[in-house]
Amino acid sequence: MAGFVAALLCARAQPAVRLGALIGEGTYGAVYRAHVGSECAVAKRALVGVQHAADYLDTEEVLNAVLRKARPDSPHLAPFLGSASVDGVHFLLWRESGHASLRELLARGDEGVLELAMLLGVDVADRHALMREVLRQLLEGLSDVHACGIVHRDIKPENVLVDPATRTLRLIDFGSACEFGAWPFRRGYRADRGPCSTLYCPPEELIDESAPFAYDIYSAAIVWLRLVMPALHGGSDDGALAHFRADLARAGGRLDGWLSAWLAGGARVRADEAVAWARGLELFDGGVEGRLAWRLLRTMLEPEASRRVSAREALAGPYLGRSCAEPDDGGAAKGPGAALTPAGNKDDGANPPPCYVDDYDPPSILSGLDRALSRARAAVPNAGAAVRSGALFALELAPPLGLILEEGDDVARARRARLLREDVRGASRARQRSRAAAAAAALTGERGVVVASVLDGGSAIASGRVSAGDELVAVGPFDVSELGLDAVLEMLSRWSAPTVRLCFRTAARDASSAES
Incomplete structure (x- = not known):
């Protein structure tokens, strides 16, 4: 009798539950925003008339109670607050943990x-x-x-x-x-379902x-x-x-x-x-x-x-x-x-x-990408209009590079580059994209920073690979296809390693010779 009275008092002391907007519906349940007293929460009920919906909600209640008891402070589980009846409908409650x-x-x-x-x-x-x-x-x-x-x-x-x-x-x-973990009864488990x-x-x-x-x-x-x-x-x-x-x-x-x-x-x-x-x-x-x-x-x-x-x-x-x-x-x-x-x-x-x-090394990924792009050009009608010609190649060069760079004449790209330079966080994100991301420019036909000329005495001309018109798509591991000339020059001027890896896309007229 004493236990019953204690349970009744606890029930009366439970904070009121107020339902808010419907967040969404799944196969078996509906989830709402809610308040338990002054605390933000989410509430879940079983869908009416859906087979097994009530069973799944019961299972969820029992297993959440098990997890709350065994792992009360786990940062990777939504904090379970128990259950409550709202207007005669059974709800499970969790403390709000993100949207x-x-x-x-x-x-x-x-x-x-x-x-x-x-x-x-x-x-x-x-x-x-x-x-x-x-x-x-x-x-x-x-x-x-x-x-x-x-x-x-x-x-x-x-x-x-x-x-x-x-x-x-x-x-x-x-x-x-x-x-x-329980035996012989395994709640929620059926071998055929x-x-x-x-x-x-x-x-x-x-x-x-x-x-x-x-x-x-x-x-x-x-x-x-x-x-x-x-x-x-x-x-x-x-x-x-x-x-x-x-x-x-x-x-x-x-x-x-x-x-x-x-x-x-x-x-x-x-x-x-x-x-x-x-x-x-x-x-x-x-x-x-x-x-x-x-x-x-x-x-x-x-x-x-x-x-x-x-x-x-x-x-x-x-x-x-x-x-x-x-x-x-x-x-x-x-x-x-x-x-x-x-x-x-x-x-x-x-x-x-x-x-x-x-x-794996970077050239193998890049060559694999080029093969995939080549297959796409061959398989997709009119793909040549959407995929720019030119092979990707990478070189490890030491200063002086002997390169004169200029910005491509695509107005939209120049405007995007300017916005990136004005937004430090945006520029940081763009620079850190992967080398392969730079190849995405092949889908747009746009050109970013290109080689205007190659000077005698530099490591670029000694390589025999770089030509005027080639597009610079990556500096080290950083994609530069979304950056303007100023940002690329600043990056190169601050490069402290004895060599720098540059990735280029050849000009269309040089694609066949570069691939050979």
């Missing part, structure tokens, strides 16, 4: 990715740092969830919320989740009971790949991701096989898509950090669930668990990095698994 989902940011393309970096407090100029931070946070959230014996089963961009107050990613929507988003679910589709948590790892890898690859950003159209999943399946589910087919022309894409894919692939282009990132992604996308890396192993592995600036030791186990790959797929140095990107 934008990862999907909303991806829908805005490069601008959304830059906003994501600012929301997470990551240097917008360091693409590697942003991608690594996003993957780390996704896996930290999954590590918390999996440690409680719970499989989320619906990891996708719309279920990843960006919380600017804590600068963290938070996993939401556990309506499709199930318990594997698996609510999921087909674009993000692993090849097994239904949970493999011998490796249940591997389900979420595969989905997280697809989410991360969508962020890394500009070709997969998109808005409401998921066609590019569907085509990628189909191409990956044709490669036996092997990431290396897909990449080999892509570079060899096995995947037919438009010229603009080829540029977008090449921009994404540059994250894995050469260097220790790129190779480790590719190896981890490949292990997360392993077709066989039992061979996928776990969240805890990935966090302790060499890409996320130690500085990628350390010398590459050939894959030998070192500290926490020994747990990078699951049993049966160890990278022991003596017999490492094949890694297609181990031998």
